[in-house]
Amino acid sequence: MSQLAADPAPVVVVGAGPVGTTAALLLARQGLEVLLLDRRPRPHDLPRAVHLDDEALRALADAGVADGFLAVSRPMAGLRLLDAGHRTLAEFRRAPGAGRHGWPQASMFHQPDLERLLRAAVDRAPGVTVRTGVEVVGLEDADRSVTVRVRHHGAPDQDVVASAVLGCDGARSTVRALLGARMRDLGRPDRWLVVDLRSAAPLPVWPGVHQVCDPSRAATFMPVAGDRYRAEARLHPGEAPADLTEPAALRALLAPFGAQDAEVVRAAEYVHRAQVADRWRRGRVLLAGDAAHLTPPFVGQGLGLGLRDVHQLAWKVAAVVGGTAGEELLDTHQAEREPHARALVRLAVLVGRLMTGGGAAAAPVRRGVLAAVARVPALAAYATDSRTPPLRRGPLVDRRGRAGRRLAGTLVPRARVRVDGRECRLDDVLGTGPAVLTAAGDGVLTVEAGGRRTRVGDVDGVLAAWLRSGRATSVAVRPDRIVRAAC
Numbered sequence: 001m002s003q004l005a006a007d008p009a010p011v012v013v014v015g016a017g018p019v020g021t022t023a024a025l026l027l028a029r030q031g032l033e034v035l036l037l038d039r040r041p042r043p044h045d046l047p048r049a050v051h052l053d054d055e056a057l058r059a060l061a062d063a064g065v066a067d068g069f070l071a072v073s074r075p076m077a078g079l080r081l082l083d084a085g086h087r088t089l090a091e092f093r094r095a096p097g098a099g100r101h102g103w104p105q106a107s108m109f110h111q112p113d114l115e116r117l118l119r120a121a122v123d124r125a126p127g128v129t130v131r132t133g134v135e136v137v138g139l140e141d142a143d144r145s146v147t148v149r150v151r152h153h154g155a156p157d158q159d160v161v162a163s164a165v166l167g168c169d170g171a172r173s174t175v176r177a178l179l180g181a182r183m184r185d186l187g188r189p190d191r192w193l194v195v196d197l198r199s200a201a202p203l204p205v206w207p208g209v210h211q212v213c214d215p216s217r218a219a220t221f222m223p224v225a226g227d228r229y230r231a232e233a234r235l236h237p238g239e240a241p242a243d244l245t246e247p248a249a250l251r252a253l254l255a256p257f258g259a260q261d262a263e264v265v266r267a268a269e270y271v272h273r274a275q276v277a278d279r280w281r282r283g284r285v286l287l288a289g290d291a292a293h294l295t296p297p298f299v300g301q302g303l304g305l306g307l308r309d310v311h312q313l314a315w316k317v318a319a320v321v322g323g324t325a326g327e328e329l330l331d332t333h334q335a336e337r338e339p340h341a342r343a344l345v346r347l348a349v350l351v352g353r354l355m356t357g358g359g360a361a362a363a364p365v366r367r368g369v370l371a372a373v374a375r376v377p378a379l380a381a382y383a384t385d386s387r388t389p390p391l392r393r394g395p396l397v398d399r400r401g402r403a404g405r406r407l408a409g410t411l412v413p414r415a416r417v418r419v420d421g422r423e424c425r426l427d428d429v430l431g432t433g434p435a436v437l438t439a440a441g442d443g444v445l446t447v448e449a450g451g452r453r454t455r456v457g458d459v460d461g462v463l464a465a466w467l468r469s470g471r472a473t474s475v476a477v478r479p480d481r482i483v484r485a486a487c
Helices: 016-029 056-060 067-072 109-124 174-179 242-247 249-255 300-319 328-355 362-375 379-383 401-407 425-432 460-468
Strands: 002-005 009-016 034-038 051-053 073-075 078-082 088-093 105-108 128-132 135-140 146-151 159-163 164-167 184-186 192-199 209-214 219-223 228-234 262-271 276-277 285-287 416-419 421-424 434-443 445-448 454-456 473-478 483-486
Touching: 009 016, 009 146, 009 159, 016 034, 016 056, 016 109, 016 300, 051 056, 051 300, 056 067, 056 300, 056 425, 067 073, 067 105, 067 109, 073 454, 105 109, 109 128, 135 174, 146 164, 164 174, 164 300, 174 285, 209 285, 219 249, 228 249, 242 249, 242 262, 276 328, 276 483, 300 328, 401 483, 416 425, 421 425, 425 434, 425 445, 425 454, 434 460, 454 460
Parallel strands: 002 159, 009 034, 009 164, 034 128, 078 209, 164 285
Antiparallel strands: 051 105, 073 105, 078 088, 135 146, 146 159, 184 276, 192 228, 192 262, 209 219, 219 228, 416 421, 416 454, 434 445, 434 473, 445 454, 473 483
8 A cells, every 4th residue: 555645735626527626626716736536538528517507607607617608608599399200389589698697697518628727727727637547446534634545557556645635426326435424315216318419500490598488398409509409309218229219219309309310429328316315414525426426307407506515615625624614514514505506406406397297187277387487477486596695594604684695695696897997897806715795886886805995886787687686785795706694
């Protein structure tokens, strides 16, 4: 057994998918040394996630790759619900242009493009070391460190002393197993066939997501990015993927979207699960992403949940490892993230049932309900709103008072501001630590961050309107852009 130790000990991130690489970049931005481990010798080249909202994009922005992501993604136009005959039941369009955070509210992308972007950023990042083709086989806790046993096939096991370990190693997480956590079901597994397509000529299809609300064969079709498209269909009990990929069956599935002649890049069975881990932390070992929760795809939050996990965790790990906060700060990780993840997983299960369940008798009821929802602007807007529930009240979320109940636990808008005649985004002024944002009147606000006070102009009035909506004049903002308190 050989011993590898760094001085100071690095934070070890296990799993170099989008969540793990984003975690590594965020930790490095906090000034920590990071060792990124992955069992695969090279990045995964198959698509999985295809959707990301503008809240989760804040994590990629702080990791330094938001502009690159926008270059390889495209805005998602909204959601169209179809009946078994592919007639439109309801359509929920997103407003074109940027949302309250300065980006499209929802974006579609090809996951290998994002992984290449993140891996290139990791390769450039000072303080991040990557080791691939290795497997974590043991974790041993100490007072303020963790010994990680690493196995590389054909070589002796090595021990790495880490200041903390983040398990971002996916649905079959080794770290979760070593931590002693178990996944708890929030719904039944759901088998789907997923078909990824390419078409040299753009397909004549609406640029949003199409959901076929047919209990006998629920299906989804969506343009992804560039020349890529995705089709999905629920598999019946006992049905094999080959039953739907047989040429005539596949053509029947794709023809309603004009995709019958598109190139099939791959067709694979996915089992959508609704699960949340019962334990997210042991000492300085913590879980994030699919290692901590799995969700059906109906509200498009699979990757977004994982990015929120590490965005809200990286600064806490940095504070504890750096000695500016006690170990109890890490207790807030599961306390904050598990209820939020659980709420979105349950929402995905519910939406899936409403859109695709109930049998033939449910079809006329669904048609009537959806028609009524589409006619009420407030309900229709809710169907495309990218905002997720606020974090619950806790040590880092003070929801007392009217302003606190309205704003604490939510993301501060990434609004356009003007500083000394120069226009930028609020995040550029907030910096990487805590901050206080206060209305000063006449479209001017002050930001206290990093020991400095900066006067900023509210270019579009977004911040003033947001503060008025919460009946607040001042908010304390955490490093992850979440409002800690409002008054």
